[in-house]
Amino acid sequence: MRNPYSTRVFLSAAAIGAAGGVLAIALNWVFIAINTTPLATLLIVAVFGVWVLPGMLSQVLFKAPGIGLFTLLVAALVNAPFTPYGVAQIWSTVIFGVILELPFAVTLYRFGSRRMFWIAHPLSQLLVIPFYVVGFDLAAFAWWVLGVFAVLTLASAAFFTWLAQFLAGRLQAAGVARPRRTPSVPPPAPAPPAVEG
Incomplete structure (x- = not known):
């Protein structure tokens, strides 16, 4: 069975995490500025995938x-020093990372086809809903806000x-996740026949 880990994989994942x-950082500051309005809550829900996309x-x-x-941990370490959330940003992102891994861990990481990602990734994002309910006190909002929240x-x-799979396809086409081929070594030439003296 092929080992999925290599220095190249970790460096590529770290680069993706750093970019995320x-x-x-910019999104955190925007939402801090508008955090007291119901609109802010709906916007955070709409773009929550940005935080877990890496x-x-x-x-x-x-x-x-x-x-x-691992990728989300790198993203949090890059993000935390530049937002007021600080270390809390790291802990919350690690929690989201664990939730992201859960659907695959249940299947013992049988990744299979892209169909598995269409099941696991939306499911992992829906598992975050309890954090929204508590963190944003959704029970205090009007009923229509809750309806929009569910749709969003x-x-x-x-x-x-979809965006994760689209970007993955582009990066694969660029050779980011393509395994390196070990150069084939030609077999040694046969030894010349011994000359009888």
């Missing part, structure tokens, strides 16, 4: 157990699942 962490992308590309969690959660999960 930089993107999340992990989803690494899972599609490398199909290695734990690689999604499903739409966001589907969109970012």
Whole structure:
């Protein structure tokens, strides 16, 4: 069985995580500025996939157990020093990384076809709903806000699942996840026949 881990895989996953962490820095500051409005809650739900997209992308590309969690940890380490959330950003991102790995861990990491990602990735995003309910006090909102919240959660999960697979396809075409081929060594030439003296 092929070992899915290599230095190249970890470096590529770390680069994806770092890029995602930089993107999340800007989003964190935007949401801090508008965090007191119901609109902010709906926007966070709509773009939540941005925070977990690096992990989803690494899972599609490398199909290695734990690689999604590793990628999100890198994203959090890049993100945390530049947002007011600080260390809390790391812990919350690690929790999301564990949730992202759960559907695959249940199947003992039988990644299989892309269909598995269409099941696991939306499911992992839907598992975050309890954090929304508690963190944003959704029970205090009007009924229509809850309805929009449910629709946005499903739409966001589907969109970012598609986006992860789209970006993975582009990166695979560019050779990011292509395994390196070991150069073939030609067999040694046969020894010349001994000359009888």
